[in-house]
Amino acid sequence: MPLPLTHDDPTGFGPYRLLARLGSGGMGTVYLARSAGGRTLAIKTMHSRIATDTAFRTRFRLESDAARVIGGRYGAQVVDADPLAETPWLATEYVLGPPLDEAVEAAGPLPERSVRALGAALCGALGQLHRSDVVHRDLKPSNIMVTAHGPKVIDFGIARALGDDRLTHTGAAVGTPAFMSPEQATGQEHTPAGDVFALAGVLVFAATGRGPFGNGQPADLLYRVRYGEPDLTGTPEALVPILARCLSKDPAERPATAELAAQLHDGGGEFADHLPDAVLALIGARASEVWQVVPQRLPAPADVPATVPSADVPAARGLTRRGLLMAGAGSVLGVAGAGAGVWAWLGRGESAPGPTGPYEKPTPGPSVSALKKKRLDSVWQIQNGGTYDEESPDAPFVLGGVPVVVGNTQIYRMDPASGAVEWTADIDGTWQIASDGERLYQNVRVAHYDDPDSGIPRDVDRFLARVDLATGKAGKHLAEITDANFGGIDSQLLAVAGDTAYLAISQGKVKMYQRQIPWAVTAVDLTSARRPWTEQLPFRSAKSDQWHFLAAKVVGDRLLLLQEMNDGKVRIVARDTRTGKVVWDKPWDVGPTAAHHPLTADGKHLYLGAGRLRALRLSDGSQAWESAPGKSYGPPALKDGVIYAVQKGLGLVGTDAAGGMPRWTEKGGDGAQASPTSRPVIGTRYAYTYSKSEGVLRAIDLASRTTVHLYKANGDRFTAVEQSKMIMASGEHFLAGFPLQ
Structure with a gap:
């Protein structure tokens, strides 16, 4: 609390x-x-x-x-x-859910179905660590947060790389005695098998409300862990042999995480469907608390702090399981997307508003000042992780009116009208999805094992495959990315155009999550699986965790790339799509964050903001036109021959794409609050800009050039889905839909 x-x-x-x-x-x-x-x-x-x-x-x-x-x-x-x-x-x-120990204390031991789903998900978490040669070493109920989408493992204060003993001392037991492994209790090497031992103890706790070695003084617990038999009384009968093997004193007898996950659960269904109602209510209560927090500071000298009142959220009779998650002043489906407008109320010490009513169709108001008193809500909002900052700036992708959101470990297809998630599919990292505007492609990771039970692959291959938009599943392998000489275990899928995919690809061995050198940019023919060309990239430090490219786009016979150099500066590089050779290379005096936006180009020019608004000729990179000095613009959008961008301190402006002459300027003075870091969305009747300081999405009438609607909003990216007449707002932890007119 x-x-x-x-x-x-x-x-x-x-x-x-x-x-x-x-x-x-x-x-x-x-x-x-x-x-x-x-x-x-x-x-x-x-x-x-x-x-x-x-x-x-x-x-x-x-x-x-x-x-x-x-x-x-x-x-x-x-x-x-x-x-x-x-x-x-x-x-x-901020994880929306209680720690496992609090969930069990409040709701009682979990039923078998919940324990199995919890265990399988935690196997996935540990497997993710172990594949990167990292062990947790302190897995316990208080370090596991239970959310509607699955458990999250936190607190890596004593996690370390395998074989790294620099922060430990021989014979020292580091961890929590009630859940540490026998080898850890004696100060020996803690391997992935030690994490499996701790996981089994966590699952016994989840099923019974107590650990397998009881409670007591640390010395007593350490003795029982090393020499005593685990107490599995009260554990569901079918789980006893599985957990007993995990609690073996001999690490070699314990299963690997992949094998254990298969024994626990088949992975079917949503995680929330396996949780009891009482736990769902706790998750809803944790979400509700965030809405209730009013910033307070105790005076000096500080006495015993008093807790901030928060809503008590019981599981009301008759509520659906979704209702249990939505109980209270806020909901799990809405808290993560709390708009800056809501936080503005909280910041002034006022109470946050309760849930709003059904969506109200916007109607023109008499004035902007009147509109500010009544900000309209989104059509829908859900807590699904949106596109990450490290992902391609072109995501979410819209293909034939179907939006596909790309997260850190998943992609999912959305119904833009309702916000319903129609399918989800796993991916293994950022920049592994690209689109040619009609089809979606994935850089698929395939692991090979000498011993499948070990969970540690002998080697890893990557292939390009087309994603079925109806199911989210990757189809047949169209082309291999990795080979013995070339490498390619770590690669960045930049763009796809026609039957050719363009990638940045590593040519050396990859350790953990670091980007290693040497690297190259390559073209892959998706029909023949051949590589028409491969061109080396500049030296990249082995200590760097940054991708080479911030954005990419194919226009005609040019592969346009925003390349981050070793010194952190950005260059605009145009390559010939037929040969891979650099046609022109220009410096761009902006930081990587400012450059990380979709590239705006037509058949003649590349258009740039983040400073002066200007157009570069695709043929040779020379400047075709530039805005007047002393003015700064955000990332541009192109519609019907007009370049739209937010001018800092003024608002939305339109410029002729061919010659750079002013064509359109927002009126009324409200545009001064528009954020010059956000790309505008241009509809047929309205243009839309985002004001981060006000927490609003502003609809500007293209005819009158004045603001006519304000929507409470928050987000990093705003994407038009023209076929559905919707705008999707995406943040790392939520998605929302607004009307596009």
Whole structure:
């Protein structure tokens, strides 16, 4: 439960403002925070008194690295971190759900179906770590958050790479005695088999409400772990032999995570369908708490902090299972997408509004000032992870009116009218999906095992395949990406045009999640599986975790690329699609974040914002036209021969694409609040711009050039789905739909 800030707590870390305390211990404090765009975050910090210790700082950095390895599907997605700050901090998503120990304490032991689904999902999480040669070493109920979409593993404070003993001492037992393995209890090497032992203990706890070795003093627990037999009394009968094998004193006798997952569950159904109603109500209550938090700070000297009141959310009789998740002032389906407008109310210390009514069709108001008093809602909003910042800026993809959202570990097809998810499919990382405008392609990872039970592949191959838009499944392998000489285990699918795919591809061995050198850019013929050309890329540091390219687009016979160099600067590179040779190469004086937007081009020009608005000729890269000096623009959009972009301090403007002459300017003065970092959406009647500071999506009448509607909104990307007359707003943890007119 969130607690008020103390008088000496900082106001924030980096760009994130603190709202409340979530807890504090011997190592540091965890805060509830929000970003400027309204995203809810948890920020973990290290106490200043131990931050001067190099070993503790190293451990904190390794924790950040391990959290990035597990990713947002199985863990709390890392948003930002500064392990070198005076007070090191780590910002992650705020997980909407209770810890497993609190869930069991409040709702009682879980039924067998829940334990099986929980165990299989946790096998996936541990498998993700183990494939990257990382072990958790402290898996326990309090480190597992239960959400509607599956469990998330947190707290990697003592996780480490296999074979790395720099932060441990011989004979020292590091971990939680009630759930550590016998080998860990004696200070020996903790392998993936040790995590399996701990997982079995967690599942016994979930099924019975107690650990397999009971409670007591640490010394007693360590003795029982090393020499005693686990107590499986009360464990469902069918699970006893499975968990007993996992709790074997001999690590070699324990199953690998892949085998254990298959024994526990077939993976069918949604995770929420396997949870009891009481746990679903707890998840809904955790989501509701976020809406109720009002930032408070205790005066100095601080007395015992009083908890901030939060809504009590019982499971009301007659509620559907979806209703259990939506109980309270907020809902799991809405909290993650809480707009900046809502946070503006919270920031002023006022209570957040309750749930709004059904969607109200927008009608023209008498004035902008009147509209500001009544902001319209989205047509729908759901908590499904939207497209990540590291993903291709062209995602979500719209193919024949069908939007496909690309997350960190999944893609899913949406019904743009209702927000319903029609199918989901797994992927294994960012930049592995691309589209030619009609079809969707995937860079598919295929692992080969000498011993399938080990969960550790002998090697990995990658193939290009077409994705079936009806099911989300990858079809037959069209072309192999990896081979013994070329490498290609790590690769970035840049673009597809016609029957050719373009990739950035590694030519060396990849360790963990690092981008290794050397690299090349290559073309792959999807009909013959041949590579017409391969061109080397500049040296890339083995310590770099950045992709070579920020955006890519094929226009005619040009492959246009925004390439991030080793010094962090961005260059615009045009390659001949027939030969791969660089036709022209120009510097672009913007940072990588400002450049990470879809490329806007037609048959003659590439159009750039993020500073002056200008057009470069595709033929040779020379400048065709440029806006007047002293003005700054956001990323541009092209519609009917007009380039639209937000001019900083003015609003939306339109410029003739051919000659650069002004064609259209927003009136009324409201556009001054529009965010120049967001790309506008252009409809047939209205144009739409986003104001992050106000938390609104603004509809501007193209005829009168004035704002006629405001929608409460939040998001990183706004995508037009013209066939359905909808706009999709995408953030890392939510999606929303707005009318497109």
